Amino acid sequence: MPATVMKDTAAPAGNTNKQAAPQILVPFTRAAHEHIEPMSDVTQAMTATSTALGPYDVPAYGYLRGIWLDVQASGGSGTGVVAKEDSPWSVISEIALIDVNGAPIVGPFSGYDLYLINKYGGYSYGSDPKLSPMFSAVSGTGGNFRFLLRIPVEFSAREGLGALPNANAASTWKLRITLSPGSTVYSTAPTTLPNVRVRMYLDAWSQPAQTDLKGNATAQQPPAIGTTSYWSKTTLPVSNGFNTLRLPRMGSLLRNLIFVFRDTAAGTRAAGDANFPDTPSLYWDTRLLKTYQKDLWRHEMYRKTGYSAALESANGLESGVFFEDYCHDFDGRVGGELRDQYIGTTQSTRYELTGNFLSAGTLTVITNDVAAASEIFVN
Incomplete structure (x- = not known):
C-alpha cells in the first residue's frame, strides 16, 4: 500500500526580501521655528563727530538668519531742518556683522548701503523700507526720524539656506556700528541735535527636536550647512x-x-x-x-x-x-x-x-x- 503524502497546511513564509517603507525626513523649516528676541538697546547723543558703538555680542541661539535694527532719532529741536540726500539712513556711517572667526559677513558699509540691500537684495517682494509703518522721514522741525533695517544672513527663507550655526555662547558673532556726525545727516541741522536710539533684535531658527509629533525624524540643520x-x-x-x-x-x-x-x-x-x-x-x-x-x-x-x-x-x-x-x-x-x-x-x-x-x-x-x-x- 503506497505511503500517504501529507500536505503542509502551514502558511507560507513571508517575503524576506520585502523592504520597509522609507522613513519620512521632515524638512528643516518645517521642524524648526522662527525666533526673534531683543539683543541690545543703546541710546547715544548725535554729535559733531562720529561715535563708535559696540561691538555687541549676538545672542547664541539656534541658526542665525539676520539681525533687525530699529533706529530712532528723537529730542531734536529747531525749525527749517533740511536732510541730506542719503538721510536718514546715513546716520549710520559704518556697520558690519562679524562671524565667530572675526571675518565680516555683511559690510563694512554705510546705513544707506544697507538700505539698498534691504530694498533690492531679494529678501521679500515690495521690501522698500520707506513703506514700513515704522518709517518716519527726517522732520523739518527737530530733525527727528525713524527706520527699520535688516542685516541679512539667510538668503532663502523657504529652506533656511544660508542660515548659520549660532549656538556657542563662548564664541559669538559681533555687530559693530558707528554713528555719523550731524553734518552727514543734515545740510541744515536742527538747533539741538537729537538722541539716536538703536534697538537690535536677533532673527533666528530654533534647533529642531529630533522627531516630530508623529515620530518622524527631522532635519537638524539647514541644507548645505556652512x-x-x-x-x-x-x-x-x-x-x-x-x-x-x-x-x-x-x-x-x-x-x-x-x-x-x-x-x-x-x-x-x-x-x-x-x-x-x-x-x-x-x-x-x-x-x-x-x-x-x-x-x-x-x-x-x-x-x-x-x-x-x-x-x-x-x-x-x-x-x-x-x-x-x-x-x-x-x-x-x-x-x-x-x-x-x-x-x-x-x-x-x-x-x-x-x-x-x-x-x-x-x-x-x-x-x-x-x-x-x-x-x-x-x-
Missing part, C-alpha cells in the same frame, strides 16, 4: 568719458550687484544719475551679458520689484542706483529664485561694467556673493 552669503562694498574711481570698470570680488557665485554712481562736482546721486552712461554694458569673461539703454535697465528694475513711484519716493527707485540680480528665475521677482541663474566665478573671472560717463565720479559696487559648502541648486 553655505554663506556675503555682502561687501568696493568703490571705483570713474573718469569723464568711456570707462571699463572691473569688479574685484570674484571667486564665488554672484547673486546680486548694486551700482551707485555719484559725480565728483556735486558729490550726489542725483547728479550721478544724469551722468551715468546712457547705454552701459555688462561683460562676464569677455562675454557680453547685456547692453541696454539705462531707462530700459530701470524698467527691468521696476518689473522685478514693482517700484513704480517717482525716484526717491516711497515705492520708487533711487537716483543714481542700478541693480543687476541673478535671483529672479522662479517667478521673475528679485528674490524669487531657484539659484539656476547665479553667475559662477573664479579668482581670475573678469566681470566688467563699461560705458561712457558724462562726468568724473565714484562708482560704489555692493556685491552679494554666495560661497556654497555643498550642492545648493534645486533639481
Whole structure:
C-alpha cells in the first residue's frame, strides 16, 4: 500500500526580501521655528563727530538668519531742518556683522548701503523700507526720524539656506556700528541735535527636536550647512568719458550687484544719475551679458520689484542706483529664485561694467556673493 503524502497546511513564509517603507525626513523649516528676541538697546547723543558703538555680542541661539535694527532719532529741536540726500539712513556711517572667526559677513558699509540691500537684495517682494509703518522721514522741525533695517544672513527663507550655526555662547558673532556726525545727516541741522536710539533684535531658527509629533525624524540643520552669503562694498574711481570698470570680488557665485554712481562736482546721486552712461554694458569673461539703454535697465528694475513711484519716493527707485540680480528665475521677482541663474566665478573671472560717463565720479559696487559648502541648486 503506497505511503500517504501529507500536505503542509502551514502558511507560507513571508517575503524576506520585502523592504520597509522609507522613513519620512521632515524638512528643516518645517521642524524648526522662527525666533526673534531683543539683543541690545543703546541710546547715544548725535554729535559733531562720529561715535563708535559696540561691538555687541549676538545672542547664541539656534541658526542665525539676520539681525533687525530699529533706529530712532528723537529730542531734536529747531525749525527749517533740511536732510541730506542719503538721510536718514546715513546716520549710520559704518556697520558690519562679524562671524565667530572675526571675518565680516555683511559690510563694512554705510546705513544707506544697507538700505539698498534691504530694498533690492531679494529678501521679500515690495521690501522698500520707506513703506514700513515704522518709517518716519527726517522732520523739518527737530530733525527727528525713524527706520527699520535688516542685516541679512539667510538668503532663502523657504529652506533656511544660508542660515548659520549660532549656538556657542563662548564664541559669538559681533555687530559693530558707528554713528555719523550731524553734518552727514543734515545740510541744515536742527538747533539741538537729537538722541539716536538703536534697538537690535536677533532673527533666528530654533534647533529642531529630533522627531516630530508623529515620530518622524527631522532635519537638524539647514541644507548645505556652512553655505554663506556675503555682502561687501568696493568703490571705483570713474573718469569723464568711456570707462571699463572691473569688479574685484570674484571667486564665488554672484547673486546680486548694486551700482551707485555719484559725480565728483556735486558729490550726489542725483547728479550721478544724469551722468551715468546712457547705454552701459555688462561683460562676464569677455562675454557680453547685456547692453541696454539705462531707462530700459530701470524698467527691468521696476518689473522685478514693482517700484513704480517717482525716484526717491516711497515705492520708487533711487537716483543714481542700478541693480543687476541673478535671483529672479522662479517667478521673475528679485528674490524669487531657484539659484539656476547665479553667475559662477573664479579668482581670475573678469566681470566688467563699461560705458561712457558724462562726468568724473565714484562708482560704489555692493556685491552679494554666495560661497556654497555643498550642492545648493534645486533639481
